[in-house]
Amino acid sequence: MDSAEKILNLVIIGSGPAGCTAAIYASRAGLSPVLVAGPDAGGQLVTTPEIANWPGEADEPSGFELMDKLQKHAKKLGTEFISDKVVKASLKTDPKELTLGSGRVLKARSVIIATGAKARYLGLESERAYKGKGVSACATCDGFFYRGKDVAVAGGGSAAFVEALFLCRICRKVYLIHRRDGFRAEKALIERFKDEVKAGKAELVTPAVISEVKGDGQKVTGVHLEFKDGSARDLEVSGIFVAIGHDPETALFKDEIETDEQGYIAIGHGAETATSVPGVFAAGDCADRVYRQAITSAGQGCKAALDAEHYLS
Ligand SMILES: Cc1cc2nc3c(=O)[nH]c(=O)nc-3n(C[C@H](O)[C@H](O)[C@H](O)COP(=O)(O)OP(=O)(O)OC[C@H]3O[C@@H](n4cnc5c(N)ncnc54)[C@H](O)[C@@H]3O)c2cc1C
Incomplete structure (x- = not known):
């Protein structure tokens, strides 16, 4: 049988x-x-x-x-x-x-x-190309590999702030990039992150959309951001943590x-x-x-x- x-x-x-x-x-x-x-x-x-x-x-x-x-x-x-x-x-x-x-x-x-x-990702072709080479959806898992480096976190909910605060303890500087001005995150987490901003360890970048993950073919070297007012900015980072759910x-x-x-x-x-x-x-x-x-x-x-x-x- x-x-x-x-x-x-x-x-x-x-x-x-x-x-x-x-x-x-x-x-x-x-x-x-x-x-x-x-x-x-x-x-x-x-x-x-x-x-x-x-x-x-x-x-x-x-x-x-x-x-x-x-x-x-x-x-x-x-x-x-x-x-x-x-x-x-x-x-x-x-x-x-x-x-x-x-x-x-x-x-x-x-x-x-x-x-x-x-994990949800942003859906960019360049993001897919660098998954596991600088693009991650888990700071607890991969944050360790970015000790002393500059990184970005994408997202505006509590999970994004938790990831960003975790990374602030390990990395040199953490950019939190969100497409809106307001955040869905718990107020206490936002306040803690603002303390890191005041201490020069972090920066809030809003309302900004990541339009491209940049790299040298082997690893991430930065992100290209576009703002609502039509302006743009390039950030040099070694890692990008996507925290959008x-x-x-x-x-x-x-x-x-x-x-x-x-x-x-x-x-x-x-x-x-x-x-x-x-x-x-x-x-x-x-x-x-x-x-x-x-x-x-x-x-x-x-x-x-x-x-x-x-x-x-
Ligand atoms: C890029 C990345 C890096 C990570 N790094 C770490 C790390 O360093 N350390 C760590 O602890 N965690 C890490 N994690 C998290 C970790 O991978 C997950 O927490 C863990 O794999 C979850 O295990 P799981 O068995 O619940 O599910 P999964 O690992 O997601 O496995 C789900 C399984 O279900 C199967 N499945 C789905 N649908 C069906 C279906 N209809 N029929 C039959 N089977 C189905 C899939 O084939 C798969 O085998 C990482 C996650 C990612 C994405």
């Missing part, structure tokens, strides 16, 4: 840090999990040249190397990986049914959703489980990673609008596997 016909204990959706860690724990618990890897095998990290904050990996492996290790670990313990994506999910039925792109239908007693989130990859599940207004999966229904549907758990960036780190996603993947094990027993 192939796994499309038999009822599986657990299907994990996603092969990022959350999905792979859930697979490692579920395999060790004897649940024989099946993992659907999705359109981005290994998840968001695979495009990153250096990971400097994964505990125990002081040699800063590439994201690809790190995720390759996690996937191999899960496979070695017995997780079956399927290179496909889920295109339809019926989670309220018993068993739950997941239709894959190939048309294959997986039936399972429990499901862990670990589909991640995608994230979109959780949860559209597929929106009629099946509870999400918040931004689409993040609501968890904590009894067990910490339990969703509004019994037997369905969520882990990682798809359920975490705050931390969005590889290690926090992995930790939540571990919790989801333990919660699923408890549910199944």
Whole structure:
């Protein structure tokens, strides 16, 4: 009988840090999990040249190397990986049914959703060209590489100010670029940033639009800004941090489980990673609008596997 016909204990959706860690724990618990890897095998990290904050990996492996290790670990313990994506999910039925792109239908007693989130970018061709070479959407992840350098942050919400304040502690100067004069951010964050401006560590540049990310072919060297009054300015920076929000990859599940207004999966229904549907758990960036780190996603993947094990027993 192939796994499309038999009822599986657990299907994990996603092969990022959350999905792979859930697979490692579920395999060790004897649940024989099946993992659907999705359109981005290994998840968001695979495009990153250096990971400097994964505990125990002081040699800063590439994201690809790190995720390759996690996937191999899960496979070695017995997780079956399927290179496909889920295109339809019926989670309220018993068993739950997941239709894959190939048309294959997986039936399972429990499901862990670990589909991640995608950072929003400005949408410029030059920005795409320098992603991972100076363009980043995560100061906590990449800020370290810009110690003592000048950087820019794009955005005007609380997340942009949090990123900018974090960078003020590491970088020589931080430009916060926003297309409007007003900010949606918390007042206290704006005030703290203004203190950095007074101290000469930062500058607010508004209302300005980044029309081009400039580089030397290898790395970012600056940004070209256009102002409402028609004037323009070139800023010399080594890094540009885009902080204009994230979109959780949860559209597929929106009629099946509870999400918040931004689409993040609501968890904590009894067990910490339990969703509004019994037997369905969520882990990682798809359920975490705050931390969005590889290690926090992995930790939540571990919790989801333990919660699923408890549910199944
Ligand atoms: C450029 C960049 C650099 C980063 N650097 C760091 C860093 O240095 N340190 C750090 O801790 N964090 C870093 N992060 C953040 C980190 O990558 C994320 O927090 C982490 O990857 C989230 O893990 P996850 O497993 O929740 O989701 P993801 O890694 O996003 O994985 C989601 C998975 O879901 C799958 N999927 C999506 N839809 C479907 C579907 N319909 N069917 C099946 N599968 C599906 C995808 O294929 C993917 O495998 C970085 C992020 C980016 C973008």
